[in-house]
Amino acid sequence: MARDGKTLTRAQIAKAISRNTPITVVQAYAFADAILEHMACALERGENVKISRFGTFVQREKGRRLARNPNTGEKAVVTARRVVTFNPSDFLRQRVAGPID
Known part of the structure; x- marks a missing residue:
């Protein structure tokens, strides 16, 4: 957002x-x-999905890992899964970059 x-x-x-x-x-x-x-x-x-001058939606495999619930401190195993990340193109990165108020 x-x-x-x-x-x-x-x-x-x-x-x-x-x-x-x-x-x-x-x-x-x-x-x-x-x-x-x-x-x-x-x-x-x-x-992967590459859109010229916009960016690439890249898939990654995340392995199984041990995590901790920050509220309770209880440890739990997070299963292996595929995730999608977005890598913006240099063109988009330059358009979006600007001063933060």
């Missing part, structure tokens, strides 16, 4: 697509959903 509490949503993406192209809002929702579904399916298959 952004520092000011604002979040870009799927609905806002679809409305922006509709405003900037000759397609309807309903078609834009379907377009946005199709892109996100295609990305999710690729990640399910174990593929």
Whole structure:
């Protein structure tokens, strides 16, 4: 979530697509959903997703480990799992970098 509490949503993406192209809002929702579904399916298959000038969604295997509940101090085993991380491109990193107020 952004520092000011604002979040870009799927609905806002679809409305922006509709405003900037000759397609309807309903078609834009379907377009946005199709892109996100295609990305999710690729990640399910174990593929990374690279979007030029934006970044790469990379999968990593995290091994089983021993952890501690910070509230109770009780130890627990965290099972091995796959996680998805996002690595921004240099272009995006430069656009986002700016002074923090």
